[in-house]
Amino acid sequence: MKQLPENFILGGATAAYQAEGATQEDGKGRVAWDTYLAKEERYTGDPASDFYHKYPIDLELSERFGLNGIRISIAWSRIFPKGFGEINPKGVAFYHDLIAECHKHHVEPFVTLHHFDTPEVLFDNGDFLNRENVDHFVNFAKFCFEEYGNEVNYWITFNEILSVAAGQYLLGKFPPNERFENGKMVQSMHNMMVAHARAVLEYKKMDLNGEIGIIHILEQRYPYNPEDERDRLAAKKDDTMSNRFLLDRTFLGELSPETDEIVASVLSQNNKTYTVYDGDLEELKAAAPLLDFLGINYYQSTFVEYYEGENDINLNGTGEKGTSLYAFKGIGEYKFDMDIPRTDWDWLIYPQGLYDMIMRIVRDYPNYKKLYITENGMGYKDDFVDGTIDDQPRIEYIKGHLEAIAQTIEEGANVQGYFLWSLMDVFSWANGYNKRYGLFYVDFDTQQRYPKKSAYWYKQLSETRLIR
Numbered sequence: 001m002k003q004l005p006e007n008f009i010l011g012g013a014t015a016a017y018q019a020e021g022a023t024q025e026d027g028k029g030r031v032a033w034d035t036y037l038a039k040e041e042r043y044t045g046d047p048a049s050d051f052y053h054k055y056p057i058d059l060e061l062s063e064r065f066g067l068n069g070i071r072i073s074i075a076w077s078r079i080f081p082k083g084f085g086e087i088n089p090k091g092v093a094f095y096h097d098l099i100a101e102c103h104k105h106h107v108e109p110f111v112t113l114h115h116f117d118t119p120e121v122l123f124d125n126g127d128f129l130n131r132e133n134v135d136h137f138v139n140f141a142k143f144c145f146e147e148y149g150n151e152v153n154y155w156i157t158f159n160e161i162l163s164v165a166a167g168q169y170l171l172g173k174f175p176p177n178e179r180f181e182n183g184k185m186v187q188s189m190h191n192m193m194v195a196h197a198r199a200v201l202e203y204k205k206m207d208l209n210g211e212i213g214i215i216h217i218l219e220q221r222y223p224y225n226p227e228d229e230r231d232r233l234a235a236k237k238d239d240t241m242s243n244r245f246l247l248d249r250t251f252l253g254e255l256s257p258e259t260d261e262i263v264a265s266v267l268s269q270n271n272k273t274y275t276v277y278d279g280d281l282e283e284l285k286a287a288a289p290l291l292d293f294l295g296i297n298y299y300q301s302t303f304v305e306y307y308e309g310e311n312d313i314n315l316n317g318t319g320e321k322g323t324s325l326y327a328f329k330g331i332g333e334y335k336f337d338m339d340i341p342r343t344d345w346d347w348l349i350y351p352q353g354l355y356d357m358i359m360r361i362v363r364d365y366p367n368y369k370k371l372y373i374t375e376n377g378m379g380y381k382d383d384f385v386d387g388t389i390d391d392q393p394r395i396e397y398i399k400g401h402l403e404a405i406a407q408t409i410e411e412g413a414n415v416q417g418y419f420l421w422s423l424m425d426v427f428s429w430a431n432g433y434n435k436r437y438g439l440f441y442v443d444f445d446t447q448q449r450y451p452k453k454s455a456y457w458y459k460q461l462s463e464t465r466l467i468r
């Protein structure tokens with residue numbers, strides 16, 4: 001039986017837009033999601049888990065169930081309703097109160113500055129394709145460091161740059177719903193990495209006591225048939241576009257020659273390019289060695305087969321197993337028919353992929369300082385029966401991934417914590433309210449919380465540190 005270190009953080013993750021609700025309350029500015037979801041008429045960001053009002057209950061539950069960490073994010077448009085300029089004092093006060101409540105319950109807050117929620121005014125202005133918005137983000141970050149710098153020990157600049165850029169421009173999953181625009185995808189990833197680097201440099205100038213990191217979604221790409229050279233190349237290309245591009249920018253600043261070449265060739269096959277502006281590389285290179293930690297979000301791995309056809313996608317946003325389709329021109333097609341269990345949303349449950357990813361970072365980027373697993377968890381249609389929720393598959397999922405993490409620690413990886421996505425059930429961007437992840441079940445009508453079987457399991461884990 002494996003055991004986690006004594007000082008290891010066992011936390012739960014949330015994000016402002018997915019948890020808080022209160023999207024139009026107390027002077028909060030709009031985000032693109034407000035308009036987009038209203039137009040789609042499927043579900044909205046209200047009420048989410050009403051964390052804006054219920055956070056004392058969630059923090060009390062966290063403490064009672066043995067959690068010693070929480071991921072929260074600061075909604076940029078609660079502080080700057082337009083993204084810049086006028087400040088909203090009620091928004092500023094809210095996060096002071098929330099952070100204080102975390103400390104009161106001995107639950108360490110890890111605070112993200114951007115979790116998919118650019119203010120609408122800036123979003124309409126091009127979001128991170130517009131370089132002026134890089135400046136606005138850095139000003140927002142500086143404001144937060146000055147305002148909350150003595151209360152927050154762990155900062156995160158961006159959550160999942162890849163998901164933002166791919167969701168917006170490649171997969172048509174996030175507003176503005178564009179597809180197969182991989183030039184825009186790479187440009188926006190690059191610009192967000194520059195914004196990240198500049199925020200890190202600002203933070204380090206201020207000489208505060210805390211640490212700063214970034215979170216990437218890092219899911220391994222394997223060849224569908226490892227014997228087939230074409231599948232190996234397909235997996236390598238997809239891995240480079242999704243993982244290596246961001247890891248190189250994060251830890252090296254510049255791209256390795258191979259990464260650079262693959263990105264350029266995939267873009268040129270799609271008749272696209274992207275621009276690196278004067279000064280970008282210097283800032284990225286200066287920030288890389290200053291990074292205190294990398295957060296890894298890991299849910300699944302991907303098996304890629306050689307593909308010659310045109311771009312084609314079907315997103316499984318309803319939990320109808322077997323409906324996912326991802327085929328990318330010049331890269332490859334994702335396969336799902338391996339002997340690997342998957343969730344109703346076709347996410348392959350593969351803890352080995354997390355092990356491989358952690359060990360790869362240790363090997364390929366030896367200047368990393370420490371790692372946190374900042375999201376991992378299982379989307380599941382939980383059954384609520386007489387006030388109890390038996391989510392044994394989720395327990396098995398968490399257990400498998402924690403065992404993989406413990407193994408990497410035994411082999412020398414510096415992994416210091418795990419945040420389950422999600423602390424309580426929250427709103428899911430592309431799936432609404434029927435894809436649940438929480439330790440605590442949320443009745444979205446009454447906003448009552450109910451501990452699931454997994455919450456009791458997590459509690460004994462936090463007491464014994466034994467993964468059993």
Ligand code: BGP
Pocket residue numbers: 015018159160163217297375379421427428429430431435
């Ligand atoms: C990550 C995001 C989270 C969360 C999670 C689950 O990519 O950082 O915000 O949404 O994925 O995703 P989903 O809700 O689509 O199942």
